């Protein structure tokens with residue numbers, strides 16, 4: 001393995017600015033089927049090694065694959081959600097290579113005729129929207145997993161778990177449309193969100209159900225030709241993706257600036273040392289001796305089936321964001337956070353449906369609820385039920401309690417599961433400041449501010465707010481604002 005020095009000098013910004021990075025991503029995503037793509041074995045993660053295997057996924061001679069219809073449907077869902085054309089005819093192919101995690105000596109994948117092509121998704125970076133093209137989405141089987149650690153003879157032997165072998169995968173290849181590591185990060189985020197919304201995958205990067213490789217090159221700004229492309233593997237987190245791209249872009253520019261040449265190769269991201277290392281020269285398609293898979297029929301997708309799948313697609317994140325902004329008059333940023341997961345978006349809409357004003361629901365969820373969940377390290381599904389939060393927000397809206405009291409009630413609700421009405425009644429929070437106390441505070445404020453009283457009496461309505469603010473302050477924000485208003489009007493008239 002050729003190693004690069006980890007400590008390469010960083011280049012001056014004006015040198016970096018001379019070049020334009022070109023980035024494309026290849027994402028492998030495990031589809032959420034119960035069984036494998038060509039046999040009936042379970043796809044469950046975490047079972048004891050080599051317990052979910054059969055002659056088909058072990059590649060034993062004489063066994064024949066049978067295509068899992070559900071896997072095709074899942075891949076169609078992803079394709080349609082990514083604006084791809086799902087083709088009437090696609091075909092499986094054998095991708096030949098030898099590796100211990102591939103018992104047949106070839107992987108069943110798709111090559112010349114993939115399931116879907118020509119899609120796009122939209123990303124937003126620093127307020128600017130951009131479409132990233134999707135070249136293709138195809139179906140294939142996952143390989144087994146080599147385990148190099150944790151067994152008695154790990155020092156001298158490799159262990160293989162074939163449970164993963166034959167898990168359905170979709171490979172999603174983007175166009176080389178990204179120009180910065182931030183755009184690549186935004187693309188992967190948007191892609192993951194769509195795959196989660198459509199229920200196609202759990203996209204769990206730690207368990208390997210979402211894996212990302214990046215193709216990166218640089219070229220002089222203004223040039224139309226692509227530079228030499230390097231593939232970077234082992235990017236198993238969003239952060240690694242961004243860091244690896246930043247490193248690799250700078251490495252390319254450094255090589256070019258010093259008059260060197262880049263070689264087309266595959267490199268591995270080494271997180272511990274924060275650099276990439278060369279793994280092998282990049283294999284080309286002909287290295288794999290692709291040919292049509294003779295054991296499987298071509299895949300035919302009727303327009304009726306395709307439309308049936310399209311009809312079952314949920315509202316996608318981008319559409320939901322736009323609707324939230326117009327329907328609930330919330331900011332674009334808030335809509336983005338609320339739609340970051342389907343569960344959060346559904347929760348917000350349930351609170352609104354139960355009667356809470358949209359803006360208040362959004363504020364409370366994003367500030368109070370998320371804050372408490374983080375603080376108490378509780379998962380989102382342990383939030384108060386949406387109608388319970390809605391009841392609290394209605395009490396604040398109708399001025400039965402102040403927002404300050406509301407926050408106290410919410411913490412008690414969060415911890416006890418009691419309703420806002422119960423808590424307010426039990427703790428006597430609704431009547432903490434009596435009308436007499438408000439009146440007394442109001443009289444004091446009026447007595448102390450004769451010049452403002454004069455202004456108000458001469459028709460300056462704006463100064464009324466000053467009195468309300470002063471009385472609220474004097475009652476430590478716990479008076480009912482409506483009562484404060486009424487009492488002040490009475491005393492000032």
Ligand SMILES: [Zn+2]
Nearest residue numbers: 039041054057
């Ligand atoms: Zn099997």
